Amino acid sequence: MSKRLLSVVVNGRVREDAIADHALLVDYLRDTLGLTGTKQGCDGGECGACTVLIDGEPRLACITLTATCAGAQIETIESLAAGGRMSRLQQAFHEKLGTQCGFCTPGMIMAAEALLRRNPRPGEAEIREALSGNLCRCTGYVKIIESVQAAAEA
Amino acid sequence: MDQPVRHAQHTIGSRTPLVDGIDKVTGRARYTADLPFGETLVGAILRSPIAHGVIRRIDTTKAKAIPGVRAVITGEDFAAPYGVIPIAQNEWPLARDKVRYRGEPVAAVAAVDEATAQAALAAISLDIAPLPAYFAAADARGDGAVPLHEKKLGNIEREVDHVFGDVDLGFAQADLVREQTFHYAEVAHGQIELNAAVAEYEPERGRLTTHSVTQVPYYLHLTLAQCLGMDSSSIRVVKPFVGGGFGHRVEPLNFEMVTAALARAAGGAVKLELTREECFLTHRGRPETDIRLKIGLKKSGQITAVDCEIVQRGGAYGGYGLVTILYAGALLHALYKVGAVMYRGFRVYTNTPPCGAMRGHGAVDVRHAFESLLDSMAHELRLDPFALRRTNLITPPHRTLNDLQVNSYGLPECLNWVEQASTWKARRGKLPRGRGFGLACSHYVSGSAKPVHWSGEPHAVINLKLDFDGGITILTGASDIGQGSSTLLTQVVAEVMQLPMQRIRVVATDSALTPKDNGSYSSRVSFMVGNAALRAAESLRRVLVDAAAKRLEVSPDDIEWLGECARVSGTDRTLDFAGVVNAALADAGTLTVKGTWSTPKETQGGTFRGAAVGSTAGFSYAATVVEVVVDEDTGAVRVERVWVAHDCGRAINPLAVEGQVQGAVWMGMGQALSEETQYHEGLHLRPNMLDYRIPTIVESPPIEVHLVESLDPLGPFGAKEASEGAIHSFAPALTNAIFDAIGIRLNDLPASPDRVLGAIVARQREERLRRAVAAAKG
Numbered sequence: 001m002s003k004r005l006l007s008v009v010v011n012g013r014v015r016e017d018a019i020a021d022h023a024l025l026v027d028y029l030r031d032t033l034g035l036t037g038t039k040q041g042c043d044g045g046e047c048g049a050c051t052v053l054i055d056g057e058p059r060l061a062c063i064t065l066t067a068t069c070a071g072a073q074i075e076t077i078e079s080l081a082a083g084g085r086m087s088r089l090q091q092a093f094h095e096k097l098g099t100q101c102g103f104c105t106p107g108m109i110m111a112a113e114a115l116l117r118r119n120p121r122p123g124e125a126e127i128r129e130a131l132s133g134n135l136c137r138c139t140g141y142v143k144i145i146e147s148v149q150a151a152a153e154a
Numbered sequence: 155m156d157q158p159v160r161h162a163q164h165t166i167g168s169r170t171p172l173v174d175g176i177d178k179v180t181g182r183a184r185y186t187a188d189l190p191f192g193e194t195l196v197g198a199i200l201r202s203p204i205a206h207g208v209i210r211r212i213d214t215t216k217a218k219a220i221p222g223v224r225a226v227i228t229g230e231d232f233a234a235p236y237g238v239i240p241i242a243q244n245e246w247p248l249a250r251d252k253v254r255y256r257g258e259p260v261a262a263v264a265a266v267d268e269a270t271a272q273a274a275l276a277a278i279s280l281d282i283a284p285l286p287a288y289f290a291a292a293d294a295r296g297d298g299a300v301p302l303h304e305k306k307l308g309n310i311e312r313e314v315d316h317v318f319g320d321v322d323l324g325f326a327q328a329d330l331v332r333e334q335t336f337h338y339a340e341v342a343h344g345q346i347e348l349n350a351a352v353a354e355y356e357p358e359r360g361r362l363t364t365h366s367v368t369q370v371p372y373y374l375h376l377t378l379a380q381c382l383g384m385d386s387s388s389i390r391v392v393k394p395f396v397g398g399g400f401g402h403r404v405e406p407l408n409f410e411m412v413t414a415a416l417a418r419a420a421g422g423a424v425k426l427e428l429t430r431e432e433c434f435l436t437h438r439g440r441p442e443t444d445i446r447l448k449i450g451l452k453k454s455g456q457i458t459a460v461d462c463e464i465v466q467r468g469g470a471y472g473g474y475g476l477v478t479i480l481y482a483g484a485l486l487h488a489l490y491k492v493g494a495v496m497y498r499g500f501r502v503y504t505n506t507p508p509c510g511a512m513r514g515h516g517a518v519d520v521r522h523a524f525e526s527l528l529d530s531m532a533h534e535l536r537l538d539p540f541a542l543r544r545t546n547l548i549t550p551p552h553r554t555l556n557d558l559q560v561n562s563y564g565l566p567e568c569l570n571w572v573e574q575a576s577t578w579k580a581r582r583g584k585l586p587r588g589r590g591f592g593l594a595c596s597h598y599v600s601g602s603a604k605p606v607h608w609s610g611e612p613h614a615v616i617n618l619k620l621d622f623d624g625g626i627t628i629l630t631g632a633s634d635i636g637q638g639s640s641t642l643l644t645q646v647v648a649e650v651m652q653l654p655m656q657r658i659r660v661v662a663t664d665s666a667l668t669p670k671d672n673g674s675y676s677s678r679v680s681f682m683v684g685n686a687a688l689r690a691a692e693s694l695r696r697v698l699v700d701a702a703a704k705r706l707e708v709s710p711d712d713i714e715w716l717g718e719c720a721r722v723s724g725t726d727r728t729l730d731f732a733g734v735v736n737a738a739l740a741d742a743g744t745l746t747v748k749g750t751w752s753t754p755k756e757t758q759g760g761t762f763r764g765a766a767v768g769s770t771a772g773f774s775y776a777a778t779v780v781e782v783v784v785d786e787d788t789g790a791v792r793v794e795r796v797w798v799a800h801d802c803g804r805a806i807n808p809l810a811v812e813g814q815v816q817g818a819v820w821m822g823m824g825q826a827l828s829e830e831t832q833y834h835e836g837l838h839l840r841p842n843m844l845d846y847r848i849p850t851i852v853e854s855p856p857i858e859v860h861l862v863e864s865l866d867p868l869g870p871f872g873a874k875e876a877s878e879g880a881i882h883s884f885a886p887a888l889t890n891a892i893f894d895a896i897g898i899r900l901n902d903l904p905a906s907p908d909r910v911l912g913a914i915v916a917r918q919r920e921e922r923l924r925r926a927v928a929a930a931k932g
Binding site for chain 1: 171172174175176177178179180181182183184185187188190343344345346347348395396397398400429430431635636637638809810812813816817819820821823842843844848850851852854856857
């Protein structure tokens with residue numbers, strides 16, 4: 001089990017850690033950095049709960065080797081609220097009840113964040129496509145769509 | 155004395171974001187696997203590769219010798235078996251003597267890291283002598299089948315035989331009698347949070363603390379004490395944020411007791427996280443079900459008699475099984491006025507993972523059968539499906555044939571709304587081929603009127619703590635698992651005390667702090683715990699009014715309570731909230747007041763065997779209309795729109811109620827369209843979120859919700875349940891819509907493309923045969 005020194009930027013902070021070759025990004029974020037906002041809901045690539053942004057693109061941390069992230073910018077749910085304010089998406093998911101149990105929420109919001117950055121005024125079909133890899137078992141998705149729409153209009 | 159008077163707050167009925175919503179959207183909410191415990195050992199479970207067999211030997215010698223392994227345990231390390239129902243406790247946290255399903259836990263280890271734990275599992279050798287195994291209920295009931303459990307010949311866990319009224323007379327009086335069989339696949343809860351538990355054992359004190367994903371910390375508490383042979387006062391159970399339950403986490407689950415036993419054996423802290431595959435094996439989902447149903451109708455649509463037989467493939471252990479088979483009968487007919495009912499139910503042990511409670515416990519499949527056959531008979535009698543339902547409505551207060559009490563009944567208003575909103579009258583019958591409309595109705599309990607563990611204590615207890623900081627803390631054992639119960643309790647207390655919600659905090663479910671509660675299941679929390687919160691708040695308000703009166707030297711009758719301020723009636727003399735709190739606490743110190751609630755006797759059901767199941771203090775009702783498009787070339791069914799009206803008594807939080815109703819309808823859609831477990835010789839073939847097909851956002855339709863407020867006389871502010879009533883009516887509304895679209899009745903769910911296409915092809919074959927026969931005769 002070899003390790004190498006890895007440098008990444010996580011939520012704007014430069015991190016240097018010795019990372020095992022087989023270490024998954026979700027475990028690095030949760031166990032090494034204590035960023036437990038990123039969730040694991042499956043055995044790999046099934047549910048989307050671990051969605052984070054790597055260089056601005058939505059990626060599944062549970063099937064990403066940390067070693068492949070050298071030099072990358074990683075953003076997790078913990079990065080979105082800034083200056084004492086929730087992001088537009090966070091505010092909308094809270095106020096419109098886009099979250100119930102909350103377990104899929106960080107992944108859902110990060111996938112929606114990636115969408116709004118590349119398409120600030122998405123149509124309903126575009127929202128559905130962008131979130132199609134994120135499973136929610138509570139809401140039936142109705143209020144998730146409303147939340148993303150509200151954030152886009154805010 | 156010149157404080158500005160703040161006006162009373164109204165929180166009941168206002169769309170209120172969750173009190174813990176900010177934690178969830180910011181990632182701050184900590185679920186069990188997120189909690190910081192410092193150094194913990196890693197727990198892991200070894201599972202049986204055999205579906206049914208006698209355990210001859212489990213050799214753990216080599217595993218124990220591996221460096222870094224701190225504990226290895228088997229069934230012999232437990233003091234007693236468990237089961238959520240006190241009279242059906244036949245499951246061990248780790249199998250003893252026999253294994254009864256593939257994937258059953260047989261041994262467990264705690265080690266310094268995951269790799270060591272896995273190596274230890276690999277080093278355990280199992281010697282299990284296989285027995286004949288049964289994966290279908292019919293095989294388990296077959297002649298000469300080996301019983302899974304002693305004294306359970308024919309593998310029948312529970313047989314139910316209920317007759318209410320004169321069924322023969324009822325069928326004799328009918329103008330149309332029809333009988334149909336139905337088959338339902340087994341389904342699973344699929345909550346997104348994986349199961350996890352952390353147990354900390356203090357060897358010096360002999361104390362255990364367990365954090366787990368449970369919906370009912372109290373059941374877990376009792377079961378930990380029983381299985382570990384510990385005094386329950388030495389155990390503390392804490393429920394952190396929980397990522398959904400849907401019934402999966404009502405029963406204490408084997409991994410929770412295993413984690414605790416590992417912590418005790420290792421003398422430290424153990425964290426055990428299950429994989430998604432293991433969550434599917436832990437199961438407790440809705441059983442595979444076969445239904446034979448016969449209904450008699452007058453030409454008017456009046457239901458004269460019902461005869462139903464149900465077989466449920468229950469899996470390997472008792473669990474909730476006997477309650478599930480009783481619910482199926484109890485909620486078969488009780489939302490309508492019916493002439494007479496006969497119900498036979500069989501709960502069967504099989505060598506598959508144990509089934510249990512799942513949203514709409516026991517009543518979802520039978521509702522589909524009932525509403526489908528009604529629809530089919532309405533078609534034959536040329537009655538509109540709405541008209542047929544309206545012929546059989548009840549008038550509250552009403553006692554059903556099986557002794558269930560109905561005090562409020564918003565079903566008529568539900569029917570009216572979905573009929574109008576869907577433009578049913580204008581569009582039905584005029585839709586193009588392949589597009590259809592379907593209707594169905596449903597109901598559900600607001601908590602079981604008789605809980606399973608009950609020695610006569612109140613059903614729900616709430617403590618309210620008032621301290622010198624002027625804050626009020628709600629101490630509750632009710633588990634918020636995402637449904638918003640902590641928000642609801644805050645709203646109830648804020649409303650009664652006319653205080654801003656900001657002043658109120660909730661501490662939920664820590665057995666060291668919060669009063670015992672029966673937990674979050676059977677949709678009991680709004681009704682029962684809501685009522686307890688209402689009474690606690692009234693009590694605290696009385697204390698504050700009395701204190702203000704004393705301080706202002708007037709009679710309590712002269713005090714006007716304005717929430718943040720008390721005023722002497724007819725004067726401008728006031729005392730602000732800080733002054734009121736000071737007056738109340740000056741003599742007594744920090745105050746804790748209590749509110750309790752119990753179901754009235756008349757709501758607790760009849761006296762026949764099994765009568766308690768289905769009894770409730772308030773039934774919710776729902777009506778659902780579904781519009782579908784069916785592709786006859788592929789068998790694909792697309793749900794275009796759903797209209798659902800739900801009678802929740804009173805919407806304490808309309809935002810949350812809408813969310814619950816949408817979630818229930820959608821979960822019904824998953825079962826109706828795509829979800830099913832599948833086993834090959836007992837091996838789970840779909841233990842992941844790709845093969846177990848939960849609908850994605852792409853195939854999920856708009857769901858329009860209307861809330862009917864029938865104001866139940868016993869509910870808090872008139873409220874009833876909101877989370878389960880609407881799940882039942884989706885599947886029948888869907889298949890009724892499929893019939894409307896293409897003229898085919900699907901009696902075998904889910905209506906997956908292969909089943910729909912199979913039915914289409916079968917019909918084409920029948921038509922060709924009929925034409926050929928006609929041509930040959932002609």
